[in-house]
Amino acid sequence: MSRQPMTAAGADKLRAELKDLKSVQRPKVIEAIATAREHGDLKENAEYHAAREQQSFIEGRIKEIEAALSNSEIIDVQAVGKNAGGKVVFGATVELYDIENDKEVTYQIVGEQEADIKQNLISITSPIARALIGKIEGDEVTVQAPGGDRDYEIVSVKYI
Structure with a gap:
């Protein structure tokens, strides 16, 4: 396992x-x-x-x-962040701009056991997290969600 x-x-x-x-x-x-x-x-x-x-x-x-x-x-998210070079990695807090809805949303990428969408904690296995991993600030990302494709722009990446 x-x-x-x-x-x-x-x-x-x-x-x-x-x-x-x-x-x-x-x-x-x-x-x-x-x-x-x-x-x-x-x-x-x-x-x-x-x-x-x-x-x-x-x-x-x-x-x-x-x-x-x-x-x-x-x-340890902060330790991982020091070596991430600004990329979205596990534990990163990512601020996104939803292009279609013209609003910003912030998510932290976490493990499956701690995921809670009400607190903006998304699982590493979620469609949004999978689309974001490896991207950097300023990148545009298309997320293939069950409700259809969603386009986001990465506004900031933090390791807190």
Whole structure:
């Protein structure tokens, strides 16, 4: 299995979530299960079943985060940026001008586990990221997106 790239910030965020799940969420759900058991018959105890379902979700998420962290290669974006020569590489924050819509948008290229479009964090495997990798400030890029081709101009490339 190949190691997946992940930014140091993304790894820190996952570690914080893991710590919360293990030290706060897991003990809470165990307590909720114990409380629900005290109510008697488990077959018709909705609180018990809900707590068990929550416990299952928490344990699954813990395993998912542990696997992601153990299979990832943590990359220091600022160190990579020093050697990138202004090119768009993993971890770069890229400001783009959307030619068709006449607006600017900023994305950071991150690993799959930390991608979140609401925070403008796009996966290295996304169509936009694949089109941007290796390009420099001032280049025009055509992204083949599911909704059709989109043209962007790279306004700036930062490694933060």
